[in-house]
Amino acid sequence: MSDHHPPHVYLDNTWYFVTASIHRKHRLLQPAGHKDFVRDQLKASVAEFYVQLPAWVILDNHYHILGKSHVGQDLARLFGRLHGRTAFELNGRDGTRGRQVWHNYWDTCIRTEADYWTRFNYIHHNPVKHGYVGHMEDWLFSSYCYYLEHKGNDWLIDAFQQYPIVDFTDSDDDF
Numbered sequence: 001m002s003d004h005h006p007p008h009v010y011l012d013n014t015w016y017f018v019t020a021s022i023h024r025k026h027r028l029l030q031p032a033g034h035k036d037f038v039r040d041q042l043k044a045s046v047a048e049f050y051v052q053l054p055a056w057v058i059l060d061n062h063y064h065i066l067g068k069s070h071v072g073q074d075l076a077r078l079f080g081r082l083h084g085r086t087a088f089e090l091n092g093r094d095g096t097r098g099r100q101v102w103h104n105y106w107d108t109c110i111r112t113e114a115d116y117w118t119r120f121n122y123i124h125h126n127p128v129k130h131g132y133v134g135h136m137e138d139w140l141f142s143s144y145c146y147y148l149e150h151k152g153n154d155w156l157i158d159a160f161q162q163y164p165i166v167d168f169t170d171s172d173d174d175f
Helices: 034-048 074-094 113-129 144-150 153-162
Strands: 014-022 051-058 062-069 102-109
Touching: 014 074, 014 113, 034 051, 034 062, 034 074, 051 074, 051 113, 062 074, 062 113, 074 102, 113 153, 144 153
Parallel strands: none
Antiparallel strands: 014 062, 014 102, 051 062
């Protein structure tokens, strides 16, 4: 992964697939309570900026979300606030004030329904892909269990059959 900062395209009323990485891929979110805190701050931030968040996953060194902002420029503010708040708190918990926590985030505009659903499935499959769990329902830090409870297993199976998982980023394999 290079140290350049990717350009961000902010469009109103647009779905985005977003990946954010911990600096140098360190597993800073591994300690108990860290992923819970990031999840809670993510939910608070999307509520604050009125961003729709149908799918999300948080792992030890990165996260993925699928979201839609009515005001595209709010995405930069959302991630700035989320990363600032979580970095400050996590550094306090770990006794490492001043440490860089987040490397950056990468966003991709969603162009088609198939693109939306394959990324939805990719997000939920990510903990299995990285070997955290053997089954998606065993990972507590994603939106998968919400859909399992509210839509059911058949609905999820149908989504995966219609829109199989695609590995969108070669660089993500290094996480």
